[in-house]
Amino acid sequence: MSAQAAVPLQPQAPAELVSYLEGLAEPHIVFDRRYRIVAANAAYRRQYSPEASVLGHTCYGVSHRFAVPCDQAGESCPLARSRESGQRERVLHLHHTPQGEAYIDIELTPLADAGGEPALYVERMSPLHATQGAAATEGLIGRSPAFREMLEQIARVAPSEASVLLLGESGTGKELVARALHEASARATQALVVVDCASLPETLFEAEVFGHERGAFTGATAMRTGLAETANGGTLFLDEVGDIPLPMQVKLLRLLESGTFRRVGSSELRRTDVRVVAATHRDLGAMVADGRFREDLYYRLATFPIRLPPLRERAGDLALLAAALLARVAPKRRLTLAPAALAQLSGLRFPGNVRELRNVLERAALFCDGEVIETAHVERALAAGLPVAPGRPALAAPARSLREISRQALRERLAAHGGRRAELARELGISERTLYRRLRELGEHESGTR
Template identity: 45%
Template sequence: MSTQTQPGVLVVDDKENMRKLFSRILGDAYSVTEAADGEQAMSLLASRDFDVVVTDIQMPGADGFAVLREVKRRAPDTEVILVTAFASIPKAVEAIKEGAYDYLSKPFDPDEVALVVARALEKRRQGREAAGLKARLASAPELHGLLGGSAAMHALHGLLSQVAARDLTVLLTGETGTGKELAARAVHKESPRAAKPFVAVNCGALPAELVESELFGHAKGAFTGATVAKPGLFEEAHGGTLFLDEIGDLPLPVQVKLNRALQEKEVRRVGTTVPVKVDVRVVAATHRDLSAEVAAGRFREDLYYRLNVVTVRLPALRERREDVPLLAMHFLSGSGRSEVESFTAEALRALASYDWPGNVRQLENAVARAVAVARGTRITPEDLPPEVATSRGVTSGATAPGVRATAESLAKLPYREAVDGARDTVSREYLTALMQEFSGNVTHAAERAGMERESLHRLLKRYGVRSEDFKRSE
């Protein structure tokens, strides 16, 4: 492999033998550059970018802290790993608070060096992916809440804007959860009626005996409890837009009166014969096939044709999978938990692979659930609902004791993604088993793992394994 395609690692140490040791450990996988002191490191940082900087803390002149501050000033997403003697571990912990990724205490194991550098690179890559996703979200096409950059959404945005300009009745069709009310609001806000009321009603949620009164209003004394006259929703929407959601659920007798109201542009309140003129644009929506409902005698044909002047179908989420990461990040950004910053690549693959029978509404609920249970800064497949996490061979740890992707599913991934996913899985399984064996005792578990207690604590936090979950009750 050409070093030009390899990640760049800068090793900073005033001792040549240490620099050479790091070069031997890392040289096969990374493009390693050596600096003999902090001043030389800063000069190199001014002229080129590095993915990871490994620096000793104790050096004459500019020490590791100075290198750390310079790295974070010039390239905040470059990860810094500090190398320290055991006695200086408190300083290393202090440096982590200032932005260092991790530290290595001397003497260190070569495998530990390779692992920590690999994890630092993975954090940088994921940070860049999250930043890229946020940038895509900030620039993604959006029409009054209808978000998406897919071809299907581009077409929908254009059609809704075109339809909005003409004062015609619109019928919105599509599966439950595709955003029909958002589309109706977009039509209203893009229309000349935007300054007037937008009134929405779910026809399926109205009691059958009150539908007519809600839509058309009633006179005083029209029925028991009608102590005052009340205008209906048609009158409330005068000059603006009336959105009739789930219009396929309207009782047939009300369909007759609705058809007449649309034809005559007037309504009669229940209990009176006096017509009231209304200037209303109607946008109706349904998840039903109204032509089939007409054939079955459950929906009036004349009303169907009066509503079906312009039909706009909203695409199902599975028809625009490329919008799923954007929507997921949008819902995450609005969750209120700033400490949960993004999704792992594996979680995004699971989200994009799932078919979403409940569409955008279901995705929003899934992200809300994941945010609520997430233990780290990124949402993992284990945080997702089980039916989502198991899409395309990703198994949720919440439902399976042995969390492991199948060989078949791994073979569908690029090599690096497959290896990273397997490493995450094995690390999480190992830490879980370790905590189970020692009942959450981190000190004893660290001795078994052959690492410092603080290092194990960081690993537990990174993989969302909580030691307190394994402590035995007294």
Template identity: 50%
Template sequence: MNIIASDSPIYEGLANMLEGYDCPAILVSVDYQILAINQLYREEFGDVPLQKKRRCFEVSHGYSVPCDEAGEDCPLSATLQSGHKERVLHIHQTPRGKEHVAVEMLPIHDSQGKLLFFVELLRAISVASTGKANNKLVGASKSFNQMLEKVTRVSPSDASVLLLGESGSGKELVANAIHQGSSRAGNALVTLECSGLTDSLFESELFGHIKGSFTGAHSSRTGLVELANGGTLFLDEIGDVPLSMQVKLLRLIETRSFRPVGSSTIKHSHFRLVCATHKNLAQMVKAGEFRQDLYYRINVFPIYVPSLRERQDDLALLISTLLKRLSERKEYHLTDSALQILKRHDFPGNIRELSNILNRAILLSDTNLIDRHTIQESLNIDHELHQQSDRTSSTQEPQFFC
């Protein structure tokens, strides 16, 4: 395979072209060698000594072989196979440590269609972290990165998103990441927890009401839909919306118009819709428990949020992050044997359960080093409570009332 000389007009023109991109960019040869970088790359990731003929996988990951040979997706290899630009999400080595980066690979051909170079565009993912960070998605496992790749694709659009996954898996954090990655980030993310709401309460919360519209309405109230104007409306546990209210929700989504309870005035709100549920909505549609037309309205871009069991590689990272969030004044650590106990646990409550266990461990520990006995005691609390509840229910005498 022929390589274009570094002093050729073609090479010089492409190298200068990199400065026209609004993100870090590098020029890569067909054999992975970095030939040029732009100033934004230098500012974001540091300089690359081009005379040393470094290859992209060495600089970005510290690998000695291409990414696809190291167990990751390789954008260059994918572009070679498809013949057009490809996009993947990678974890790159940076001066700040490991960071999530969206990589777009553009093939450059000559007039005869011969492949000459690749232009690699790199955009940092600000809503996620591979380290201890507050208010960010944290993870580095394959299942986490697959989810994050979809989040970064859909965030800049206004498409409705449906988050699917078990309770406690972090769907609200994902909704926040979608909002923060959108053009609406400067406006509000408004959340409505749909579980347990009656028809009247759901309507009042969502659309608002005017004074005197029902018993107890002593003053007018602005609904969440109106508060979400220009921002994002997040409906958590959408599967629990009463069937009788689903038609009103459908009309809201279709027209972006609504009437506060007790009012004849029609209002409008331009919001981005994100919904979440742990239920199987498709089965609910078949059972007649969820409107089919509403299902297709909210299910424009579904994203599966993996459970903690599917993110075993992230467990140690999540533990470090949660310990920091739970105790800002004192830094706690787990022993290796304590970590092994948690690795064997199923976590039916997912990240929410892990947070509870670590919070107990902090309270039960006399030092900042949490050992296996403390973790086991924290796990046993739930087990003992369940056993006590079972014994109580089995021995309790029936009560009779006159």
């Protein structure tokens, strides 16, 4: 930020207000109509200003290092919005902190003077955990408008108990968003339990989710607690909820509506307290219309839908993501991308989104012996992810989606690996779960067209 010159006459906040804010656990500041900070509680001083006083400085200078108010620098200004509405306002801002930039959920409350006009403003700050505005080793990363719009929705719904449905293409980071929702909720101290719906066949789904008693079926040699019960008090994340078998959907609906369930092999009604976050890459609306997904379950899950933007819509985020992903895939090396290599990656669509970008970067890192990844390394990484089957011509395009590979081509690849899906998934640069899902989709399409 530009150096904030202290004003000669510093305004004062009421002693009672300062005393009240001092005891609050969340960071709070108070500022006047001219954006000058007149009070900052202990929580704020610990987290954001441990070494210097912010009193007398402007809120936009301290938080954003701006020389002008937020709304004049491309940000949404809660004070300006409050002046228009005359009431409390909330915004999501990217703040400078001693640890670097971080997304902060801000709630601003105007305090009226004796004449009824706002004289002071109280600003509460809540960090949005698992999100970053710069390259980091974990969590959601980005600065683009589409990314920030998604984060604002996360900040809005996370503190509530509303069910959330995450909609987006494969590889957009749905599990990371689910974790961000969990960590920003009142359930953050309890478990986040993931149910991988795509990998559970109908015969196992009920036992995995609801648990089973000893002897309930062949192989059930001991009682087992289900995932829904394990998540009691926390968050149950239903990943790829569109893959839940239709007969199981009614039992899941009962769990969501009443919090009750029965273990397989038991007549005892049990209860669990969970907040549900679901995710899918499928068009659930079309599945409802086709009778493949229950309409009542859809509306129960989609109380608050959030769309995750694909990588191609996140202009400007690729460089941040690439730096963070390189640190994750090669933590012992200080790898960077040459400008030409970054430009090369920026020209690709990445139908597999962030997951595909990570795979390409990991392969490029393996081809690179130095500390700078050049275009030649990226080209080899792209080629290595798209092996050509015997007798087939090479692809003209540098990349293509798994969805463009036919069932027959996948069968041939799988046969070449002796039916070992794990090896084929590694060859294609995707997860085994993604390969399983694609094979299943193609199987459904083939049976439906006969």
